[in-house]
Amino acid sequence: xxxxxxxxxxxxxxxxxxxxxxLITVRGLALxxxxxxxxxxxxxxxxxxxxxxxGAEHVYAGKRGYCVGSTxxxxxxxxxxxxxxxxxxVVRLKGGDPCVFGRGGEEAEYLAGHGVPFEIxxxxxxxxxxxxxxxxxxxxxxxxxxxxxVTGHFDPxxxxxxxxxxxxxxxxxxxxxxxxxxxxxxxxxxIAAGLSPDTPAAVIANATLPSQxxxxxxxxxxxxxxxxAGVRAPxxxxxxxxxxxxxxxxxxxxxxxxxxxxxxxxx
Ligand code: SAH
Numbered sequence: 001x002x003x004x005x006x007x008x009x010x011x012x013x014x015x016x017x018x019x020x021x022x023l024i025t026v027r028g029l030a031l032x033x034x035x036x037x038x039x040x041x042x043x044x045x046x047x048x049x050x051x052x053x054x055g056a057e058h059v060y061a062g063k064r065g066y067c068v069g070s071t072x073x074x075x076x077x078x079x080x081x082x083x084x085x086x087x088x089x090v091v092r093l094k095g096g097d098p099c100v101f102g103r104g105g106e107e108a109e110y111l112a113g114h115g116v117p118f119e120i121x122x123x124x125x126x127x128x129x130x131x132x133x134x135x136x137x138x139x140x141x142x143x144x145x146x147x148x149x150v151t152g153h154f155d156p157x158x159x160x161x162x163x164x165x166x167x168x169x170x171x172x173x174x175x176x177x178x179x180x181x182x183x184x185x186x187x188x189x190x191i192a193a194g195l196s197p198d199t200p201a202a203v204i205a206n207a208t209l210p211s212q213x214x215x216x217x218x219x220x221x222x223x224x225x226x227x228x229a230g231v232r233a234p235x236x237x238x239x240x241x242x243x244x245x246x247x248x249x250x251x252x253x254x255x256x257x258x259x260x261x262x263x264x265x266x267x
Pocket of ligand 1: 018043096097205207235
C-alpha cells in the first residue's frame with residue numbers, strides 16, 4: 001500500500017461492490033470517507049457518495065458498457081492524474097471490483113505511466129454478489145470445477161467478439177456481464193457448442209438491491225422468459241448446473257423486502 005504524501009497525492013481504485021451500498025469493503029468505505037475527490041461510475045449507489053465528507057469534490061464519470069468510445073476514458077484518466085498532482089486523496093469508485101470488466105487495469109496503467117501513486121482496493125464483483133443474493137451457489141462440489149466470467153458486450157456475430165464458445169460450453173458455470181442485449185444469440189451459441197438446452201440458467205437484474213429481479217429458466221427458454229418479464233440492465237446471466245440448486249436454497253432466503261435499506265446503510 002503506498003503511503004499518502006501530500007506533495008504528490010494518491011489515487012485509490014476502489015470497488016463499490018455489486019449494488020447494495022453496505023457491500024463495499026471496510027477499507028473502501030474508510031478511504032471514501034476521507035477522500036478529497038471521488039470520481040464515480042453510473043452503477044455506484046448514491047448512498048455511497050453520501051458517505052463522503054462535506055466539501056469533497058464529486059466527479060461523475062458515468063457510462064454504461066465496457067467499450068464505449070475512448071474520449072470519456074481519457075478525460076477520467078486526466079482528472080485522476082491532475083487531482084492527485086494537486087496533492088489530493090482521490091477515490092476512483094467503480095461498481096463491483098475495479099478490475100473485473102471495469103477498466104481498473106487501464107486506469108492503473110495510466111497512473112503508473114504518469115508516476116502517480118495508486119492502490120487497488122477489491123470489491124465484490126457482480127457475479128459473486130448476484131449469485132449470493134439469488135441463492136445460487138456459484139460453485140458446488142457436485143456441479144463441476146470451473147467458473148467463467150465473460151463479457152457479452154460484443155455482438156456474438158461480430159469480429160470484435162472473441163469468446164471461445166466450445167471452451168465456454170465445457171465450463172461448469174458461466175456468468176455473462178453486459179449480455180442482456182445479446183441474450184438470445186449467446187444462448188444459441190452455447191447450445192450449438194454443446195451445452196444442453198435444459199441447462200439451468202438465470203438472469204439477475206439490480207442484484208443485491210431491493211429492486212432485484214431474478215428470472216430462472218432452462219437455457220433455451222431464458223431469452224423469452226427474460227423478455228416476457230421485462231427485465232432491464234444492469235443484469236448478469238448465470239448458466240450452469242449450480243443454478244439448479246436455487247429452488248432448494250430459496251426456501252430459507254429473506255425476501256427482497258427484508259434486504260437492508262439502501263439509504264443510510266451505515267447509520
Ligand atoms: N466491475 C463490475 C462490472 C462492470 S461491467 C463488477 O465487478 O461487477 C457492468 C456490468 O456489470 C453490467 O452490464 C451488468 O452485467 C453487471 N452489473 C453491475 N451491477 C449489477 C447489478 N446490481 N445487478 C446485475 N448486474 C450488474
